[in-house]
Amino acid sequence: MEKTLELKKEVTILFAGDSGDGIQLTGNQFTNTNALFGNDVSTFPNFPAEIRAPQGTVAGVSGFQLNFGSLDLFSPGDMADVLVVMNAAALKANIGNLKTGGTIIANSSGFDKKNLRLAGYGDENPLQARSLDKYRVHEIDVTKLTRSALVDSGLGTKEIDRSKNMFVLGFLYWMYSRSLETTIKFIQNKFKGKQHLIDANVKVLKAGYHYGDTSETFTSRYDVKPADLPKGTYRNVMGNQATALGIVAAAHRSNMQLLYASYPITPASDILHELARHKNFGVKTFQAEDEIAAAGAAIGASFGGALAVTASSGPGIALKTEAIGLAVMLELPMVIVNVQRGGPSTGLPTKTEQSDLFQALYGRNGEAQVVVISAHSPSHCFDAVYEACRIAVEHMTPVIFLSDGYMANGSEPWAFPKSSDLKPIKPKFAKPLENVEEKYLPYLRDEKLVREWAIPGTKTLEHRVGGLEKEKDTGNVSYDPENHEHMVKTRAAKIAKIADYIPQQTLAAGEMDGDVLVLGWGSTYGAIKTAVNELIAEGYKVAHAHLTYINPMPNNIEEVLKSFKKIIIPELNDAQMVNIIRSKFLLPAIPYNKIQGLPFTIQEIKAKVLEILNA
Amino acid sequence: MTTPTSNIKTAKDYATDQDVRWCPGCGDYSILKQVQSVLADEGVKTEDTVFISGIGCSSRFPYYMNTYGIHSIHGRAPALVSGLRSVRPDLSVWMITGDGDSLSIGGNHLIHILRRNFDVNILLFNNEIYGLTKGQYSPTSPSGQISKSTPMGSIDHPFNPLALCLGADATFVARAMDRDPKQLRSILAAANNHKGTSLVEIYQNCNVFNDGAFFVYTEKQSKPQSTLFLEHGEPLVFGEGNTKGIKLDGFKPIIVDLEADGVLKDELWIHDKHDQVKALMLTRFFDDNQNAENALPRPFGIFYETQRGTYEDALHEQLKHAREIKGEGDLDKLLAGTNTWEIN
Ligand SMILES: Cc1ncc(C[n+]2csc(CCOP(=O)(O)OP(=O)(O)O)c2C)c(N)n1
Ligand code: SF4
Numbered sequence: 012m013e014k015t016l017e018l019k020k021e022v023t024i025l026f027a028g029d030s031g032d033g034i035q036l037t038g039n040q041f042t043n044t045n046a047l048f049g050n051d052v053s054t055f056p057n058f059p060a061e062i063r064a065p066q067g068t069v070a071g072v073s074g075f076q077l078n079f080g081s082l083d084l085f086s087p088g089d090m091a092d093v094l095v096v097m098n099a100a101a102l103k104a105n106i107g108n109l110k111t112g113g114t115i116i117a118n119s120s121g122f123d124k125k126n127l128r129l130a131g132y133g134d135e136n137p138l139q140a141r142s143l144d145k146y147r148v149h150e151i152d153v154t155k156l157t158r159s160a161l162v163d164s165g166l167g168t169k170e171i172d173r174s175k176n177m178f179v180l181g182f183l184y185w186m187y188s189r190s191l192e193t194t195i196k197f198i199q200n201k202f203k204g205k206q207h208l209i210d211a212n213v214k215v216l217k218a219g220y221h222y223g224d225t226s227e228t229f230t231s232r233y234d235v236k237p238a239d240l241p242k243g244t245y246r247n248v249m250g251n252q253a254t255a256l257g258i259v260a261a262a263h264r265s266n267m268q269l270l271y272a273s274y275p276i277t278p279a280s281d282i283l284h285e286l287a288r289h290k291n292f293g294v295k296t297f298q299a300e301d302e303i304a305a306a307g308a309a310i311g312a313s314f315g316g317a318l319a320v321t322a323s324s325g326p327g328i329a330l331k332t333e334a335i336g337l338a339v340m341l342e343l344p345m346v347i348v349n350v351q352r353g354g355p356s357t358g359l360p361t362k363t364e365q366s367d368l369f370q371a372l373y374g375r376n377g378e379a380q381v382v383v384i385s386a387h388s389p390s391h392c393f394d395a396v397y398e399a400c401r402i403a404v405e406h407m408t409p410v411i412f413l414s415d416g417y418m419a420n421g422s423e424p425w426a427f428p429k430s431s432d433l434k435p436i437k438p439k440f441a442k443p444l445e446n447v448e449e450k451y452l453p454y455l456r457d458e459k460l461v462r463e464w465a466i467p468g469t470k471t472l473e474h475r476v477g478g479l480e481k482e483k484d485t486g487n488v489s490y491d492p493e494n495h496e497h498m499v500k501t502r503a504a505k506i507a508k509i510a511d512y513i514p515q516q517t518l519a520a521g522e523m524d525g526d527v528l529v530l531g532w533g534s535t536y537g538a539i540k541t542a543v544n545e546l547i548a549e550g551y552k553v554a555h556a557h558l559t560y561i562n563p564m565p566n567n568i569e570e571v572l573k574s575f576k577k578i579i580i581p582e583l584n585d586a587q588m589v590n591i592i593r594s595k596f597l598l599p600a601i602p603y604n605k606i607q608g609l610p611f612t613i614q615e616i617k618a619k620v621l622e623i624l625n626a
Numbered sequence: 627m628t629t630p631t632s633n634i635k636t637a638k639d640y641a642t643d644q645d646v647r648w649c650p651g652c653g654d655y656s657i658l659k660q661v662q663s664v665l666a667d668e669g670v671k672t673e674d675t676v677f678i679s680g681i682g683c684s685s686r687f688p689y690y691m692n693t694y695g696i697h698s699i700h701g702r703a704p705a706l707v708s709g710l711r712s713v714r715p716d717l718s719v720w721m722i723t724g725d726g727d728s729l730s731i732g733g734n735h736l737i738h739i740l741r742r743n744f745d746v747n748i749l750l751f752n753n754e755i756y757g758l759t760k761g762q763y764s765p766t767s768p769s770g771q772i773s774k775s776t777p778m779g780s781i782d783h784p785f786n787p788l789a790l791c792l793g794a795d796a797t798f799v800a801r802a803m804d805r806d807p808k809q810l811r812s813i814l815a816a817a818n819n820h821k822g823t824s825l826v827e828i829y830q831n832c833n834v835f836n837d838g839a840f841f842v843y844t845e846k847q848s849k850p851q852s853t854l855f856l857e858h859g860e861p862l863v864f865g866e867g868n869t870k871g872i873k874l875d876g877f878k879p880i881i882v883d884l885e886a887d888g889v890l891k892d893e894l895w896i897h898d899k900h901d902q903v904k905a906l907m908l909t910r911f912f913d914d915n916q917n918a919e920n921a922l923p924r925p926f927g928i929f930y931e932t933q934r935g936t937y938e939d940a941l942h943e944q945l946k947h948a949r950e951i952k953g954e955g956d957l958d959k960l961l962a963g964t965n966t967w968e969i970n
């Protein structure tokens with residue numbers, strides 16, 4: 012039968028099903044294949060909070076959204092063009108995210124009586140109901156087709172059903188004219204040594220592909236050409252993975268040992284998992300008994316002269332608070348990674364939010380400034396955490412690195428750097444005194460106001476540090492009033508001075524002196540940049556600036572802000588950055604907030620900016 | 627955990643120029659002195675030694691040691707020690723903590739460092755009170771203790787610190803007292819020579835808020851009767867002139883009078899510091915009232931010692947093994963991952 016080939020610039024697919032349906036794997040495979048093909052990609056996995064929520068229920072639905080195209084993409088897309096659902100609950104949970112006129116590909120055996128009831132549809136099958144008239148609905152009995160493909164495999168039904176996702180994947184490869192090669196390689200690797208499982212999965216994958224070819228229902232295939240990305244060698248990377256790699260790279264470039272101390276928590280644990288795999292790089296990981304211990308271990312390692320990193324999210328960061336204060340007092344380098352999630356308390360553990368900004372900046376007792384750096388996309392996690400390590404080591408200070416669930420689990424192509432192109436990181440280890448009669452002064456400072464790093468094992472530098480206030484230079488305990496004020500101001504000035512050693516603020520889109528500046532930080536980058544670029548194309552004088560360095564901010568930030576008539580600050584919280592900007596610069600910045608555990612859509616940002624422009 | 631010596635040092639070389647700020651008469655002074663002289667005797671190098679403490683009177687200790695040191699946060703010293711030893715197995719590390727610091731706020735960290743068996747000497751200054759915060763009862767205060775926060779007497783059941791530590795699989799468990807310097811020094815030296823976590827509980831008099839808490843064990847009149855000094859391979863004897871002994875009747879320790887009962891020394895319980903079950907029984911010699919009839923004496927000395935691999939050695943081994951099977955990490959390969967593509 013003749014099939015037509017249609018050219019598309021950009022497609023958003025949303026995969027959804029039970030958490031046991033292999034949705035994340037399917038999504039990741041489809042992403043990798045498209046990325047390797049040369050498309051720009053951007054992904055957004057959406058997990059249920061419970062690991063094994065009851066099967067077939069809306070609470071148990073796992074989702075994976077992928078935007079791929081021949082354009083430069085910065086976000087996983089607002090609304091899906093194609094919704095792939097493995098059961099009724101998946102349809103119910105996601106139908107609101109499908110564009111009018113979009114395509115639904117449904118596994119019909121996931122719409123039996125039981126599944127319909129569990130999803131809360133009653134007796135009526137929505138696939139047959141009028142309510143879906145505005146979409147193109149394709150039913151495929153994936154379960155049945157998978158079972159018949161493997162009828163001779165000798166595998167049990169349970170095992171057979173587990174490869175259903177391969178059928179869907181194969182079918183989509185057909186639909187988007189993609190080769191099966193990457194996924195076949197992946198299957199061979201994953202089931203190494205279990206030939207019968209390799210054969211079965213490859214067979215189902217191919218069955219899905221051929222189904223597209225032979226089935227009469229599908230008449231058109233699509234082609235999405237490679238994107239016009241900047242020249243270079245690319246790979247696909249997830250945010251947490253990039254964070255882990257950035258940390259390894261920093262240790263490598265600084266020639267330091269790395270201790271990564273952490274206590275498991277969603278969505279930060281994947282950094283620990285990734286790092287634990289790289290012991291041949293000298294990476295030491297320490298799964299502590301709790302977050303306090305993890306932060307304490309990092310300080311101990313830092314005192315010993317190692318690059319010390321601790322990571323957590325939400326409640327775990329709260330537990331590290333006291334230790335971060337100690338690191339401020341000791342003036343020892345340490346990086347604290349916070350992969351933010353919905354709060355307060357346990358909040359929305361699997362959802363994204365930017366609500367820990369105040370905590371990062373102010374969440375300690377006493378005057379205890381730390382450096383705060385935020386990444387803005389999955390691949391940017393690498394650069395930002397590398398900077399966090401560099402600043403910590405070169406300025407002898409704790410640095411909080413902010414990521415969030417959205418970028419941590421999202422992925423995008425990454426023109427990864429060569430190790431030799433990475434900025435050097437130079438720890439300032441103290442040398443033994445030449446004159447043994449001399450007394451070592453551990454809190455003497457250089458022009459950056461930074462003290463030396465005097466590590467145990469070095470002769471003549473024996474000294475004690477602690478949480479009690481220190482006398483200037485000597486570091487001895489001091490309760491002197493003037494000295495305390497001097498030390499508080501000096502520690503703050505040391506942080507402020509870092510502004511001289513970071514890049515100036517630039518615009519991510521648009522030009523200076525416009526009508527509206529959209530100021531962002533964190534993972535709102537993609538949605539803001541796309542929205543602003545679209546508005547610029549429509550003729551508006553708008554621009555986008557995105558903060559990586561939050562404390563201290565770049566020296567020229569005020570100049571940038573003041574060159575716009577209006578500033579709007581979209582954030583996934585209840586107005587935090589906007590309050591900082593207002594109080595710091597006395598500017599009437601306009602808040603725009605969303606607190607739903609979900610990222611902004613491009614349309615939301617666009618609509619808000621237009622509202623301000625037209626006000 | 628001995629570090630070879632280069633030039634001979636005396637106890638004074640381990641002291642700093644900082645004024646020691648404990649209350650006059652505090653038991654901490656004696657412990658500080660004994661630690662300094664043991665380090666001198668053992669020839670430990672100041673530059674290779676780190677003292678890490680939590681918070682409390684006792685935790686001021688590092689400021690008075692001319693080594694590297696950290697006075698950290700309340701209860702968390704074991705965490706800092708774990709991090710330091712993970713990256714610097716070459717150093718000699720000592721941890722100083724109080725009964726509140728290690729058994730209340732830091733209870734969690736204490737049991738975990740013991741099971742992991744990092745190579746560190748932990749000195750637990752037990753004064754059965756919160757000294758620094760001026761006299762509240764602690765997790766080791768006996769029930770009924772009158773303190774600032776328990777004017778009608780404490781209703782808490784106290785910890786038995788050494789039983790707790792053995793329960794957490796500590797590899798070296800000992801008890802000493804501030805007022806028996808000689809005994810304290812010998813135990814500290816043994817702790818220093820043990821590879822793995824050495825836990826030494828030291829009864830320390832807080833003469834301001836809990837004066838005399840241990841006098842029954844430390845003072846001449848009652849000490850012989852109420853204490854038992856454990857020596858490996860020796861029978862359990864105590865009392866004036868060592869005339870009393872402990873015999874096992876099944877699992878029940880009974881006190882015998884060597885003269886009156888005519889019991890021979892080799893019929894007595896012979897201390898074997900490698901026997902964990904018996905060590906646990908010894909930690910249960912924990913009678914509050916030493917005047918009660920048949921009250922078991924309080925044991926001092928090394929209860930238990932065993933060899934078990936340390937965490938830092940295992941960590942080092944894993945890294946070595948990873949390098950053997952995968953080769954030294956190549957950062958460029960790591961950054962590239964397994965799937966790359968070119969855009970020209
Ligand atoms: C997080 C925190 N909580 C409470 C305190 C107050 N505090 C300081 S020391 C201490 C108790 C110390 O008792 P102990 O460990 O027995 O030491 P000692 O003073 O008796 O030597 C307390 C409650 C603190 N410093 N930090
Ligand atoms: S309060 Fe007690 S423990 Fe603290 S220094 Fe004074 S006597 Fe020693």
Ligand SMILES: [Mg+2]
Pocket residue numbers: 682724725726751752753754755756757764
């Ligand atoms: Mg105490």
